[in-house]
Amino acid sequence: MSWFESFVLGLVQGLTEFLPISSSAHLRLTAAFADWNDPGAAFTAVTQIGTETAVLIYFRKDIARIVSAWFRSVVGKGERGDRDARMGWLVIIGSIPIGVLGLLLKGAIEGPFRDLRLIAATLVVMGLVLGFADRRAARDEGGGRHRAATQRKDLTDLDVKDGLIYGACQALALVPGVSRSGATISGGLLLGYTRESAARYSFLLAVPAVLASGVFELKDAGDGHTAWGPTALATLIAFAVGYAVIAWFMKFISTRSFMPFVVYRILLGLLLFALVSMGVLSPHAGESAG
Incomplete structure (x- = not known):
């Protein structure tokens, strides 16, 4: 990988990690369209350490409060039922599905899951799911001619069952094209949470999973697949x-819907299907990176 390629791919990773459009798919597609080697799952996981560090800094006050309260609850010095300690446990519980499946499916993640046809399908399907969830949230918030608006939940309503469902949604992002934020936000909206609450928990939930994945993949960073520099x-x-994207996105979703991302996902997926079907792109373009 050249320095120019790493610059472009780092830019793509930063721009797409927190938007519900799939950073792993965009890294894969950038390499395929530019006729570069697929950067690989290890490169994706390690660069995600950078974006998750951005989460740690942006949400530093929330995270410090949660970690402190959680630790006090572990050593028996915290208040029973402390909301922040509870959130710490729920983040841990919600991280279990992706941790287990990530280890079990490591071979598929680094191989078959990176097929461009699968990425195209997940872009379209998860785009439709996000669109449905977003429309449902908008309908609840706006009410209608014959019913009042529905009060949607915030993170104080989060329980173990919802935490596990969020975690299962996050695990879907092991397949490029799904989008970690897209899957967890869709799950949160379908569970009845507000857009902001769904996005906030999505970011918090990603921290342990992404950092653990990145650290685990560090051992591959200098083995010929991914260069350190x-x-x-x-x-x-x-x-x-x-x-910068986190700061923009949190403001965006407080007043706007996810429909622009839905339309983008569907159009990109259909374009990718067309290019592969016409032979312009091979479904395995760039996979010689290994």
Whole structure:
């Protein structure tokens, strides 16, 4: 991988990690369209350390409060039923599905799951799911001619069952094209949470899973699949751009719907299907990266 490639891929990672459009799919597609080698699952996981560091800094007050309260609950010095301690436990519980499935499906994640036809399908299908969830949330919030608006839940309503469902949705993002934020936000909206609450828990839930995945993949960063220097550059760029995207996205969703992302996902997926069907792109374009 060249330094220019790492710069572009780091930029793509930072721009797409927190939007519900799938950063792993965009890294894969950028390489395929540019006729570069697929950067691989290890590169994706390591550069995500940069974007998750942006989460740690942006939500530093929330995270520090949650970690502190959780630790006090572990050593028996916290208040019973403390909301922040409870959130800490729910983040841990919600991280279990992706941790288990990530280890069990490692071979598929690094191979068959990166087929462009599968990515096209997941872009379209999950786009439709996000669109349905978003329309349902808008209907609840706006009410209608014959019914009042429905009060949607916030993170104080989160329980173990919902935490596990969120976690199962996050695990779907092991397939490129699904989108970690897209899947968890869709799950949250369908569970009845507000857009902001769904997005906030999605970001918090991603921290342990993504950091653990990135650290686990660090051992592959210098084995010929991923070079240390370009990967470090991409990670730094992903951090800086990712931080700006978080700040923008949290403001955006407070007043706007997810429909622009839904339309983008569906159009990109259909375009990808067309290009593969016409032979312009091979479904395995760039997979010689290994």
